[in-house]
Amino acid sequence: MTTAINIDDVSMTYTTGKVSNHVLDRISYEVQEHDFVSIVGPSGVGKTTLLRLLTGLMPPTSGKIVIDGKAISGPPEGLAVVLQDYTRSLMPWLNVEKNLAMPLKRLKVPRAEMKVRIDEALEEVGLGGQNKRYPWQLSGGMQQRVSIARALATRPKILVMDEPFASVDAQTRFSLEDLVLKIRADYGITTLMVTHDIDEAVYLSDHIIVLHGKPAKVSDLVTVDLPFPRSQVQTRNDHRFAALRTRVYEQVQGLASTEPEGA
Amino acid sequence: MTLNLNNRFVRFFIGAWVPVLIIYIWWTWSATSGNPYFPPLSEIWAMFQYLWIFDNVPTNLVPTLQNLFVGLALGITLGVLIGAHLGLSRYATRMFMPIIDFIRSIPAIAKVPVFIIFFGIDSVMRIAVITFVVMFPVMVATIQAVRSTDETLIDTARAFKLSNFQILWQVRLPSASPQLFAAFQLAVQIAFLVAIAAEILGAGFGLGAFTKIAQDSFLIVEMWTGVILIGLVGYALFLAFEIVERYVLRWYYGAKKIDA
Numbered sequence: 001m002t003t004a005i006n007i008d009d010v011s012m013t014y015t016t017g018k019v020s021n022h023v024l025d026r027i028s029y030e031v032q033e034h035d036f037v038s039i040v041g042p043s044g045v046g047k048t049t050l051l052r053l054l055t056g057l058m059p060p061t062s063g064k065i066v067i068d069g070k071a072i073s074g075p076p077e078g079l080a081v082v083l084q085d086y087t088r089s090l091m092p093w094l095n096v097e098k099n100l101a102m103p104l105k106r107l108k109v110p111r112a113e114m115k116v117r118i119d120e121a122l123e124e125v126g127l128g129g130q131n132k133r134y135p136w137q138l139s140g141g142m143q144q145r146v147s148i149a150r151a152l153a154t155r156p157k158i159l160v161m162d163e164p165f166a167s168v169d170a171q172t173r174f175s176l177e178d179l180v181l182k183i184r185a186d187y188g189i190t191t192l193m194v195t196h197d198i199d200e201a202v203y204l205s206d207h208i209i210v211l212h213g214k215p216a217k218v219s220d221l222v223t224v225d226l227p228f229p230r231s232q233v234q235t236r237n238d239h240r241f242a243a244l245r246t247r248v249y250e251q252v253q254g255l256a257s258t259e260p261e262g263a
Numbered sequence: 264m265t266l267n268l269n270n271r272f273v274r275f276f277i278g279a280w281v282p283v284l285i286i287y288i289w290w291t292w293s294a295t296s297g298n299p300y301f302p303p304l305s306e307i308w309a310m311f312q313y314l315w316i317f318d319n320v321p322t323n324l325v326p327t328l329q330n331l332f333v334g335l336a337l338g339i340t341l342g343v344l345i346g347a348h349l350g351l352s353r354y355a356t357r358m359f360m361p362i363i364d365f366i367r368s369i370p371a372i373a374k375v376p377v378f379i380i381f382f383g384i385d386s387v388m389r390i391a392v393i394t395f396v397v398m399f400p401v402m403v404a405t406i407q408a409v410r411s412t413d414e415t416l417i418d419t420a421r422a423f424k425l426s427n428f429q430i431l432w433q434v435r436l437p438s439a440s441p442q443l444f445a446a447f448q449l450a451v452q453i454a455f456l457v458a459i460a461a462e463i464l465g466a467g468f469g470l471g472a473f474t475k476i477a478q479d480s481f482l483i484v485e486m487w488t489g490v491i492l493i494g495l496v497g498y499a500l501f502l503a504f505e506i507v508e509r510y511v512l513r514w515y516y517g518a519k520k521i522d523a
Contacts, residue, residue: 102433
């Protein structure tokens with residue numbers, strides 16, 4: 001196994017004037033290639049802060065994030081993002097295919113290949129043939145699919161998602177979760193996802209990082225050994241699923257005993 | 264029975280009958296007018312055909328429109344370019360805003376004499392003054408527009424490694440296009456006002472000059488044809504602008520319709 005992302009002793013303190021807010025305290029974790037890792041924690045714990053550090057949108061106060069053997073100093077090459085608020089992350093003046101083309105143009109993908117990649121990515125997310133529609137002509141779930149397709153079309157090595165399904169209804173959420181599992185099975189992209197939904201984290205992940213406290217530390221690392229392929233009905237009824245979600249829930253709430261867990 | 268306003272023909276006829284009525288009233292009431300200042304509309308119409316279809320078009324209408332379009336294009340381009348770069352720097356905005364606001368506060372017509380001093384009264388002066396008066400409102404709108412872009416859109420673009428320059432042209436300016444178009448519309452109005460005013464103040468040729476000279480020479484019927492033509496040109500500009508705006512901002516109006 002190779003390390004895809006090395007989160008190395010990362011701390012973050014926001015300073016505005018004389019007020020400083022210590023959000024993350026010495027977070028370390030190594031994300032292995034092809035793994036699906038979720039970051040969970042109570043709201044306001046600093047999940048999104050950690051995600052912004054991972055995407056290089058801002059630098060940590062101390063520590064470093066190493067991708068491909070280099071400490072990043074900005075958004076790294078080969079990383080794609082899907083943000084929570086799809087209504088504000090797709091460009092409303094561009095149709096679906098032009099939204100997908102925007103990062104590809106930056107990558108200088110030749111025109112013919114661009115077309116192939118866009119069609120393939122839209123097909124993958126179940127939106128084949130919707131190239132010419134505008135975001136506002138699509139439902140919330142479909143817009144989030146476009147956002148995922150835009151990330152896929154860049155052929156990323158790492159996919160980072162911030163609460164990707166927080167703004168859609170429950171039914172749509174389940175189908176988007178299954179879409180993410182399918183993408184994972186098809187492409188094996190290393191994926192990091194921030195979520196406040198514990199069930200979702202257990203359902204999708206190989207590993208879960210639980211953040212807790214103020215400033216936030218890693219309070220638990222949970223390995224999800226549920227078999228693939230997973231399904232909304234069977235996996236969620238598995239007694240191991242229940243045990244894992246209980247464990248994560250207690251950690252998120254800070255209810256867990258300090259005793260080390262038995263085997 | 265209620266009229267269906269969604270039908271474009273219904274809309275057209277509702278909007279059309281009032282002007283038709285006014286023209287009819289004007290035509291009949293002025294028919295026997297002996298007042299030299301309010302000649303019969305029939306006389307004005309005859310003179311209009313004689314003058315403007317199309318003898319005076321190349322000498323008096325074309326130059327006005329040429330200056331207007333060249334000045335508008337230059338002013339909008341400069342306004343957007345300068346505004347976009349000033350807007351991205353908080354220091355630059357702070358530094359230049361007071362002087363921009365001061366120059367903006369001088370009514371557009373009052374700027375014309377200054378330009379006559381520098382550029383004389385020919386086309387160069389007219390284009391220069393239109394460019395200048397158009398530039399400021401566009402610049403101010405652009406400064407505000409590029410500063411108010413949604414942070415999520417910018418984060419998305421940054422995460423996909425677009426450069427600041429690409430983010431300006433591909434994210435900030437397009438996302439501000441509804442506000443920019445509102446400024447462009449204002450720019451068209453000011454440009455037309457100043458185009459005519461510059462011709463009236465610095466007489467020579469052009470629609471404004473023609474109307475002013477006719478008035479000074481007591482050619483009242485000719486003057487009326489000038490005023491009416493200025494109105495028609497202004498209205499045509501307004502309609503043309505709306506068509507362009509509706510087309511360019513179709514994404515915006517489409518999204519708004521869904522929200523409503």
